[in-house]
Amino acid sequence: MTTVGELARAARRAFDLARLEPDVREVEVFVAANTSLLARLCYTSHIPCNGVEEPKSSGGHGLGLHVVFEHPDGPRVGFGSEASDLGPDGARRALVKAREAAIVDPEFVSLPRPTSEGRTLVGYHDPDLMRISDDRLVEAGWTVVHGALRTFLTSPRLQKMASDGEALARLGLILGGDVSILQERMAVVSSSLPEVQTDESTLLTAFVTAMVEAYEAKGSACSISTRLDHFTDEAGIEAAQSAVKALGGERVPTGDYTVIFGPQPVADIVINILAPACRADMFYASNTPFLGRLGRPVAAPVLSVYDDGARRGLLGSKGLTCEGLPTGRTELIRDGVLVGLLSNWYESQRLQRDPEGAVKLGATGAAAAQALAPRNGFRFGPGGGRRFDTRPGVAATNVVVEGRHPLPLPDLLRRVGHGLYIGRIWYTYPINSLRAGDFTCTVVADSYLIRDGQLGPPIRPNTIRINDNVATVLTNVIGSGPTVKGAIVWAADEVVYAPELVVSGVHVDQIAGFMEEIR
8 A cells, every 4th residue: 555655745746746837826735545455244054155255455546636727817726636646747647637627616715724723633543454464354254254153053042943943054044244444545735734744544344234034034233443453243243133133023003103213323314314414515505404593403402413533533533634624523413503514615615705604504703604614624435535536525524422311221211111213224315305304214124112111022124114304303302322332324434423312203104015015
């Protein structure tokens, strides 16, 4: 992998080359190298399999130039990138592309400039994850598989099935998922931030789905870590336990229920609905259910949400944004009140200067500026990593959800009395536009009925959908658990740290099963 020193030197060369051009007013150079490592998990008790597939890797490096050019009709802004070539020729080609792509942007103010905040997070990545071998990656995969198999084989319920004449292998024990490692390095320099700045970050995740196929029982789990020596078989054990608990799942009729959302469903709703609704670009486009509500209640007073990209030990932490600005804590919802937004430099500048900005935000002056601190300008791409071939967008880092006066799960169950425990959802997306706040998702695993204040029978996977509104869900939060757990959503770079949340009046629709449709 390209070293951070090589990236820094490439950034300086490209910057010095570009700023000597007579028509260049401002220039920003961003150089990045990313590597993604993956061990695929594939165990089936009744079909020949490898258990852990061969490790795979993908990676790349390159540079991107964001340039403001002088022009008789006014400044023009362009962006160009070049893959693989970090030398002078690559920089020249990227500069040519930026000049050819340059346009007049009346909303552009400047490239990022220093803020009053300083960098607080340095030297936080795990060197062992940066230099992990293929053998160690495969070993991590087998750690998860062995944890799941031990759990299956020692399960009293499965052992009883086998003693009744159904061999364990014929139950269709399945384990799928992956162990993934992301290695990121970057360097950035610009006209207003002329010292080259660098950052390195790593993360390790395991996603696991376990099944007892003969009984249509499914369980899932994930584990996340910033350090290799913290990795365990936790995800495999938890997924297998959940699959066993799901034996004998029942259907749930359509209706409104008091629901306990586990950390994963909370994360899925936050990443796909709440976090986008709290982005400055969505406010600029008037595409948020919170339009004009800065400084006003948008959730129950017991709920607070913030993004913290500079906390050591959290998976999504970075030392710098992809604009070269410090990461930090951005309060989004405090005691139910919307107090801040996720933003980058460009969106902060244009929203504060928008003639309709006061209406869109619901605030002006110092209140608006404080709410729009540019701590979230990132160049994330599908599959993770900081992309050199795109301009910064707006993205969360570590979204932390907190509830006031948390209670242990037994107390939450007693408070609910009769309702649902939802442990995993899938395919969460807005309907009728994000501004409406309506969303839908499917309950796919790890979920149970709540009866008489206790966890009851499991809910059969893929038999109910949640159809509700994010504003309604937020205002109907009536309790939370004490344990905050990190969760990642598929194909998202953001991480959510959330407890269990109790929400009243959640609308659930039954999904007709295939056999029921035939009958």
